[in-house]
Amino acid sequence: MINFEDLVAHARKKGLKKVALAVAEEESALKAVKRARDEKIAEPILVGSLGKIKEIASGIGWDLSGIKIVDAPDAAQAAIETVKLVKTGQADIVMKGLLHTDVLLKAVLDKDVGLRTGKLLSHVFLLEIPAYHKLLILSDCAMNIAPTLDEKKCILQNAIDVAVNIGIEKPKVAIIGAVEEVNPKMPATLDAAILSKMADRKQIKNAIVDGPLAFDNSISRRAAEEKGIQSQVAGDADILLLPQIEAGNILYKALVYFAGVKAAGIIMGASAPVVLTSRADTEESKFFSIALAAAIV
Numbered sequence: 001m002i003n004f005e006d007l008v009a010h011a012r013k014k015g016l017k018k019v020a021l022a023v024a025e026e027e028s029a030l031k032a033v034k035r036a037r038d039e040k041i042a043e044p045i046l047v048g049s050l051g052k053i054k055e056i057a058s059g060i061g062w063d064l065s066g067i068k069i070v071d072a073p074d075a076a077q078a079a080i081e082t083v084k085l086v087k088t089g090q091a092d093i094v095m096k097g098l099l100h101t102d103v104l105l106k107a108v109l110d111k112d113v114g115l116r117t118g119k120l121l122s123h124v125f126l127l128e129i130p131a132y133h134k135l136l137i138l139s140d141c142a143m144n145i146a147p148t149l150d151e152k153k154c155i156l157q158n159a160i161d162v163a164v165n166i167g168i169e170k171p172k173v174a175i176i177g178a179v180e181e182v183n184p185k186m187p188a189t190l191d192a193a194i195l196s197k198m199a200d201r202k203q204i205k206n207a208i209v210d211g212p213l214a215f216d217n218s219i220s221r222r223a224a225e226e227k228g229i230q231s232q233v234a235g236d237a238d239i240l241l242l243p244q245i246e247a248g249n250i251l252y253k254a255l256v257y258f259a260g261v262k263a264a265g266i267i268m269g270a271s272a273p274v275v276l277t278s279r280a281d282t283e284e285s286k287f288f289s290i291a292l293a294a295a296i297v
Contacts, residue, residue, distance in 0.1 A: 001135045001166060004128050004262055004288050010166055011041045011295040019275070019290055020045045020091035022082035022107075023075050025052035026098035026279075027060060032286035033095070034062050041294050045091055047082045048098075049073045075099040079107035086272045087113050093293045095275040095286075108270055115270035120144070120154035122269055123276065124162050125252055126292050128262040132219060137163055137171075137239040141248030142276070143267065149191050152241065153204060156195065158268035159239050160207045165296035171238035173199075174218035175211025176247070180229060182212065188243035195241070207239070208232050215240075215251075264288035266296075273297065 001007060021033055024046035030053075033044035046053050046064075050071040057064050070085070072078035079099060085091040094115070096104050108115050123142035126135055139159040144151055156173065163171035175192035182189045192211030199209035210233040217224035221235025242248035255261040263285050267274040273293035277286045 001168070002133075003135070004264070004291070007126070007135070007166065007264070007288065007295060008039065008041065008291045011291040012039065014295055014297065016040060017042045017093055017294040017297050018045060018085075018091040019043070019093040019095050019293070020047060020082045020085040021095045021097050022047050022104055023078045023097040023099040024048040024069075025056055027056055028281070028283040029095070029097045029277075029286055030056055030062065031060055031283040032290060034060070035283070035287045036290045036294070042093065042290055044068075045070065045085055047072050047078045047085070075103055076107070079104045080110065080113060083107040083110065083115060084113050086115060091272075092297045093273055093275060093290070094270075095290065095293075096277060098279070101276060104274070104276070105267075108267075108274060115272055115274075117269065117271050119158070119269040120151055121267055122155040122158045123265060123267050124159050126162070126166075126264045126288075127252075127255060129255065129259065130261075131259070134238070135166075136219070136237070138248060138252055139239070139241060140245065141242060141252045142245070142265065145245045147244065149194060152191055152195060153198065154269070156204060156207075156209070156239075156241050159241065160205070162266075162268060162292075162296055163238055164206055166292070168238050171207050172233040172236055173207050173209040173211075173239040173241060174213045174233050174237040175209065175241045176215055176218060176243060177212035178214060180212055180214045180217055180227065188212065191243070210234070211241070213237075262288060264292040266293050 019042040036042040047070040189212040224234035
């Protein structure tokens with residue numbers, strides 16, 4: 001996949017999905033689900049304060065005739081009702097609206113109505129970067145703070161599953177560190193080397209994994225060649241596994257705010273994808289996040 005147009009086309013081919021929007025009284029989220037409906041990617045179910053939803057929809061010129069709305073004025077109640085829709089097969093995707101992330105995730109992980117699978121939940125970003133030759137996945141930039149080796153394995157497998165489901169048959173994974181050589185004083189490089197060997201032994205499936213690789217030689221073949229790095233991944237990575245949340249979050253925000261990169265983000269590890277966007281994200285970013293979720297269901 002080269003750009004988000006390819007992603008949207010892929011999602012459309014997968015057929016119309018149903019996205020349940022928790023606390024739907026937020027303008028950019030409503031615009032995003034409306035666009036997803038107009039582009040025949042997803043049919044929305046709106047959960048939240050009925051009056052507020054109708055008021056905002058009217059303000060953006062959206063006639064809600066035929067749209068299912070679940071009246072749930074309280075945010076925690078709306079989160080539970082949203083997750084129930086997916087749990088009972090009435091929806092395919094959970095989407096965050098105007099509520100705090102922890103409230104939504106509490107519902108997702110609820111023992112009775114939640115979407116637990118036993119897997120670690122992790123966040124996956126898909127980026128369209130003008131200076132890069134294809135779409136690029138980053139993980140984890142938003143959820144797991146300082147993952148252990150075992151947690152990194154789970155985060156990586158979640159990211160690989162996304163890549164495979166959007167049509168990347170055997171994604172190339174770069175395990176990122178500050179340097180490309182193993183250094184016992186830098187734990188991220190040790191984890192990277194172990195993860196690479198685990199992939200060689202098929203403990204990590206459906207990907208070509210190499211690391212440690214520094215950021216430059218993971219995405220630049222020239223940089224890799226100048227450093228004498230021989231790798232199937234160097235300069236052609238599909239996925240970057242970041243060492244911890246600060247590195248991932250700073251990289252993601254630098255790309256978006258300085259370089260105008262387009263981004264889509266979802267949470268993996270539950271029984272259905274969770275579109276988890278920031279209140280600061282644009283309507284376009286939220287739409288692409290829906291498309292990403294729809295493409296992997």
